[in-house]
Amino acid sequence: MLAALNTISTTNYSIQIGDESLDKLSVFLKKNNFSNIFILVDENSLKDCLPILVSRVQKLSSAEIIELESGEKNKTIEVCLNVWRALGELGADRHSLLINLGGGVITDIGGFIASTYKRGIAFVNIPTTLLAQIDAAIGGKTGVDLDGLKNEVGVFENPKEVFIFSSFLRTLPRREMLSGFAEALKHGLIAELSYWEKLKTINIADDVSWNEVILTSIRIKSEIVQGDPFEAGRRKALNFGHTIGHAMESYFLEAGEVTLLHGEAVVAGMICEAWLSNQLVGLAKNELDEIARTLLNIYGHIQLDSVADHRLIELMRRDKKNDSGVIYFTLLEAIGKPVINKSVVAADIIEALNYYRSIAQ
Ligand SMILES: NC(=O)c1ccc[n+]([C@@H]2O[C@H](COP(=O)([O-])OP(=O)(O)OC[C@H]3O[C@@H](n4cnc5c(N)ncnc54)[C@H](O)[C@@H]3O)[C@@H](O)[C@H]2O)c1
Ligand SMILES: [Zn+2]
The missing domain is CATH 1.20.1090.10 (Dehydroquinate synthase-like - alpha domain)
Incomplete structure (x- = not known):
């Protein structure tokens, strides 16, 4: 039986995994006095994950929500332009926090948007797909596709922390x-x-202990990345x-x-x-x-x-x-x-x- 909270610490940030991971987000927000909090979502993480997140982390009820259209075809620089502008219009400054709530498309593009807006604002990842929980949300690669080439433009930048709540997977389609x-x-x-x-x-149709899979995969990936962060x-x-x-x-x-x-x-x-x-x-x-x-x-x-x-x-x-x-x-x-x-x-x-x-x- 796994603990309700497991922490994997890398050189630069921590990854909180388990049923109590979102409580750690409350602690993180209390500790850091961000001027504004923005949450980047797509229509699915907006519908299926944001209500759970806000019910667990009260402070987020006043956060500004920025919604993107889901899908790899939207992992583009044009979408970044819209979000940078929206951040500006909503008053984001250098002490703002961007929370990326979604799959790998949201964590990749959100990490890139945060790392470049005003030369870099803080971001955290709350991955909501299995792919993002075991892979995309950790390791510091952020970016967008260009003219059909995958991840052609981007930067290495780590989130301040990653919070992995595997119950988000309950609504994720089988495919x-x-x-x-x-x-x-x-x-x-x-x-x-x-x-x-x-x-x-x-x-995967059975009752799988996803926290165990997530922990093992993250342990493997983060050990590899720690030894060679820039590939x-x-x-x-x-x-x-x-x-x-x-x-x-x-x-x-x-x-x-x-x-x-x-x-x-x-x-x-x-x-x-x-x-x-x-x-x-x-x-x-x-x-x-x-x-x-x-x-x-x-x-x-x-x-x-x-x-x-x-x-x-x-x-x-x-x-x-x-x-x-x-x-x-x-x-x-x-x-x-x-x-x-x-x-x-x-x-x-x-x-x-x-x-x-x-x-x-
Ligand atoms: N940065 C990295 O190291 C890294 C590693 C691996 C993959 N990636 C990137 O990740 C991307 C793929 O990520 P993905 O597979 O998570 O795709 P995705 O972000 O497109 O999410 C897949 C779908 O699931 C929906 N969704 C997300 N969470 C949900 C939930 N809890 N319930 C219901 N629906 C939900 C999304 O709206 C979307 O329709 C690719 O762009 C890939 O290049 C990056
Ligand atoms: Zn991959």
Whole structure:
């Protein structure tokens, strides 16, 4: 049985996890005398999460609410302009606080807006999706997409504190839960075989102890980030599945017909990159089969026509993770053992995409 409050402290800030995490927010607000408090939401976190938050943290009943339209397509600089202007009109000064209440889109864009408004005001994250609770809201990466390229403009800036209240997940649609679960699976694959084994036994429709999953994932991510906050080396392990995954996410975003969630794209990316791992760095065939089978069983298969390949490679070349047109990957020598900075030629990437197509059930 987990405690009602667990705290993970990083060098710069604390992450409060559990049923009593929002009480810690009250303490935080009392301790810091902010001139104004703004809460950034989208229409879903406004409807499903804000009433719970305000009922638990009385002081927030007088906060100004700024509402954005939900969705990745709104993680743009144009939306930032509107929020910077709204903050100005509502009288935000350098001693104001921005509370980001929502999924990864809200924590990414809200963190960026706060870090740049008047050269930086304080912000805290209250993530309300599984993906944001185990991943996006921690680690200090903030930003927006530009011309379809993911997270092309942004800064590293830490929140003052993060408050994780897993009961917010009760209203999260199943597809969004699965999208977040993909990042937990990634944490197992890159860092801890026993965590991967445990996650494989979880059916998200059951009564899952999410606080336990959240704690383990955050422990793994924050240990990696602490050692390499600006992604000079080790932090790149977290990019497993994301070189191909981000390209797929951008591709589907620009095609605009089918929506592909971040975690769904990362799952397809992890299957392709596990195949590359088997070909290039010695991931055992039985581990490749196990990864592909487990992920396909949970997530099914995404229809990806080979006409997409050229554009996908182009998107990978333009990704900020890559230099001078060379495409770098984080691969796996074994489950739990990542290898960073592996350059892979386009022909092999296309073979990996063909492998993905070949395993459609
Ligand atoms: N900064 C990082 O380190 C990092 C890491 C991973 C992902 N990300 C980013 O995170 C984003 C994806 O985040 P996401 O999956 O949370 O997406 P999201 O913010 O779009 O949220 C998903 C959907 O769930 C809704 N929602 C949020 N909370 C809810 C709740 N409690 N109940 C009901 N509905 C709710 C939202 O309105 C939205 O429709 C991507 O932009 C990705 O690039 C960032
Ligand atoms: Zn991700």
